Amino acid sequence: MMPRPLxxxxxxxxxxxxxxxxxxxxRQLARWLYQRGAxxxxxxxxxxxxxxxxxxxRWRIDPFVRTERFPSADGSxxxxxxxxxxxxxxxxxxxxxxxxxxxxxxxxxxxxxxxxCATGALGFGRNxxxxxxxxQLLAVAWHEGFAPTELRxxxxxxxxxxxxxxxxxxGAVRTMVDPEGLGISLRRVTxxxxxxxxxxxxxxxxxxxxxLAVSLHAPDDDTRRRIIPTAHAHPIADIVASLHDWQAAGxxxxxxxxxxxxxxxxxxxxxxxxxxxxxxxxxxxNLIPFNPWRGSGFRSSPAARIDAFARRLERxxxxxxxxxxxxxxAGGACGQLALQGAEGRSGEASVAx
Ligand code: SF4
Numbered sequence: 001m002m003p004r005p006l007x008x009x010x011x012x013x014x015x016x017x018x019x020x021x022x023x024x025x026x027r028q029l030a031r032w033l034y035q036r037g038a039x040x041x042x043x044x045x046x047x048x049x050x051x052x053x054x055x056x057x058r059w060r061i062d063p064f065v066r067t068e069r070f071p072s073a074d075g076s077x078x079x080x081x082x083x084x085x086x087x088x089x090x091x092x093x094x095x096x097x098x099x100x101x102x103x104x105x106x107x108x109x110x111x112x113x114x115x116x117c118a119t120g121a122l123g124f125g126r127n128x129x130x131x132x133x134x135x136q137l138l139a140v141a142w143h144e145g146f147a148p149t150e151l152r153x154x155x156x157x158x159x160x161x162x163x164x165x166x167x168x169x170x171g172a173v174r175t176m177v178d179p180e181g182l183g184i185s186l187r188r189v190t191x192x193x194x195x196x197x198x199x200x201x202x203x204x205x206x207x208x209x210x211x212l213a214v215s216l217h218a219p220d221d222d223t224r225r226r227i228i229p230t231a232h233a234h235p236i237a238d239i240v241a242s243l244h245d246w247q248a249a250g251x252x253x254x255x256x257x258x259x260x261x262x263x264x265x266x267x268x269x270x271x272x273x274x275x276x277x278x279x280x281x282x283x284x285x286n287l288i289p290f291n292p293w294r295g296s297g298f299r300s301s302p303a304a305r306i307d308a309f310a311r312r313l314e315r316x317x318x319x320x321x322x323x324x325x326x327x328x329x330a331g332g333a334c335g336q337l338a339l340q341g342a343e344g345r346s347g348e349a350s351v352a353x
Contacts (some may be wrong), residue, residue: 003084004060007033008131008138011171012180016059018051027180028142033061034134034181036239037141037148062142063135068341069143070330072115079140080339082131083108087125088339089159091136092332093144101153104136105337106169107160112194114215115227116259118293118338119159127165133172135279137182157192159337163199170206177208186210192257194230196329197242212246213255213286214239218265219273227264240277253282259290259335260301260309271309275316285313285320292331297301 007015007029010174014056019024032038038064041047066082077093081141091105108115108125133156141148154176156162169338172188175181190211193200200212216236218224224231243254256278261264274285290300301309306322313320325333331340 003063004058005195006131006135007055007059007061008063008134008175009129009280010131012175012178014347016055018048018054019137019151029055030107030178030180034138034175035147035149035183039138039142047093061135062139063129063132064139067139067143069160069164070332072327072330072332074329076327076330076332077140077144078245078327078330078337079143079343081136081139083126089125089128089132089136090332090337090339092327092337093140094326099152100150101155102137102140103155103158104133104157104164105158105160106133106162109163110160111227112161114194114217115166116217116261116290116296116298119294119335121295122159122338127168128160130168130171131339132176133168134182135173137176140180141266151182151184152192153188154184155190155192155213157190157334161194161196162191163193163196163203166199170203170208173208173210175333177210190255194228195234195236195239195242196230197234197238200239200242201245204246204251207250209250209252210256211252212243213257214243215257215259216274217257217259217261219270223265223270236277236316240281240302243281243283247282251310253284256285257288259288261290262301262305264298266301266305266309268308268312270314272316273315275318278318283318285318286323287320288323288325288334291325291328291336293331293336293338 012030014028015026031045038044041052064081068080070078079091082088087108089105107127110119110120111124114120126225176184177186190213192213194213194215221235290298310320327333
């Protein structure tokens with residue numbers, strides 16, 4: 001039997017309402033979905049009973065048939081979701097003081113195949129729908145027990161290359177930042193890409209000045225091709241040119257993601273090369289110590305080398321930070337998402353639904 005369609009797939013102004021009733025009813029339904037976090041239409045007590053029953057009968061809100069939680073000792077929680085077609089995807093909840101961040105996936109697996117990324121090693125399952133991306137945020141709020149409006153930051157940095165699932169990812173961002181939706185500030189939504197120049201230029205014209213994070217990971221094409229297959233099609237010069245276009249069209253400062261891989265991309269001459277390719281761009285570099293996963297064949301650069309690399313960039317006036325990922329012991333850190341169940345993990349899975 002086909003599952004009922006997903007309400008969250010629809011833009012707010014296309015939510016189904018009783019005949020002839022438009023905006024007000026759609027906003028009322030959106031508030032229940034995205035602000036009060038209703039998981040079923042039955043719970044939407046101030047909607048007319050007939051409409052509620054119709055919503056309950058014809059539509060779904062929660063697309064996940066199973067949700068598993070893997071808490072990390074550092075307070076973050078990896079979520080493993082199983083969809084109706086048995087495909088699985090993941091999100092990571094990262095609380096910090098009163099700031100709640102969720103890292104969401106845009107795909108099942110990923111076709112980009114970056115060599116240092118456990119998701120890339122899985123291959124590509126399928127694109128997630130707009131509603132399946134949004135539902136990850138709601139599911140974290142449902143299971144952690146807070147209202148979705150308490151979410152402060154969203155990063156589309158989980159499984160998948162968001163710009164290859166363009167319409168669903170951009171549509172989901174629109175609902176995230178809509179005041180009738182989750183109401184999250186655009187400055188607090190980060191979209192990560194492996195660097196696809198045409199898609200970056202297209203995004204520049206969406207009038208969505210979110211934070212763009214580009215996974216560069218190397219300062220020269222030869223090194224980059226060794227670790228990122230898409231680098232064969234997209235030289236660094238093209239990516240950087242598209243980032244200049246992004247900023248010329250009003251885009252904010254970009255974040256350059258750079259995973260520190262021992263003996264691969266961490267020499268001081270490579271820091272100089274990175275500074276040279278970013279010249280003229282308003283950019284901040286995040287240096288990410290590699291998070292290990294079984295069979296990767298990579299090691300993180302030692303702390304002293306990361307430090308020296310950072311100092312070299314700073315000397316060239318390139319702002320940078322060293323970012324330690326949360327959730328390593330739960331398989332939820334940057335580059336580790338690989339659909340692991342409870343086996344081999346320190347935290348025990350709890351089945352949440
Ligand atoms: S780093 Fe990102 S783009 Fe590359 S394989 Fe992993 S999820 Fe895909």
